[in-house]
Amino acid sequence: MCTNAFTETQLQEFQRTGHITIHHLFDRSTIQSTLDDLTLWSREFLATLRLEDRPWFLEHNTQEPTLLRKLDHPAFHRDAFRKLATHSCLIPRIHQLLGSDCHLFFSQVFMKPPEAGSPKPIHQDNFYFGPDNLDATLTVWVALDDATLTNGCLHYFDCHQTEILPHFAPEDEPFNLQIAPQHFDQSRLIPAPIASGGVSFHHGNTPHFSAANQSGNSRRAVAFHYLRNDATLTNSGLDYDPAMRVFVG
Ligand SMILES: O=C(O)CCC(=O)C(=O)O
Structure with missing residues (x-):
């Protein structure tokens, strides 16, 4: 049984740094059933992936032509991921950090396959999302595999950022x-290694990146992106389909 609320000290840490990592939040069987579903979904997805969509979803700096880089909207498409995104270990904590009712507007699995997983360069999620209130988004990142210094764990900026910096693609x-x-x-970017089942929470303004996977182990993780119900994405860098929202209360 997980404890499902942040302590006052943890909330202060989040306010100071813009992120907080909680180790061992989900048990082995919850993570394993999610990974089992991911294996099935990946197979189905690759079987129907259109040629024109390959550059978006596949790793490209590798000889292997069918290595998935990511999958979009797992919480919308798959029960196993929706259960995680709406889990009682997460929702009270999300409410504490966002201070309001919210919904999940986007989610993504980052696959980082062994020796081929590419880096995710430094960015702020709010540049992608463009909310009208910069405090209204929260990313909850669940480690499905151990995320280590060699397979591409997240690195976070060490201090809360109030501004959105210029980005390019x-x-x-x-x-x-x-x-x-x-x-x-x-x-000023600090690594945040974490074992499978751990979760890190970050504010939409927090700069972060992950390096390439240089190890022989996969580094799979799912990121759930939540938005307060009283906020809107007014200036998004990518399209987020409102039909794919998941309501969490
Ligand atoms: O998992 C990764 O490597 C990147 C995750 C990320 O950028 C995010 O969750 O916002």
């Missing part, structure tokens, strides 16, 4: 909006 990677190096002191 490389021509061949429109999905990788990122902060230009001149706008950022990279030495």
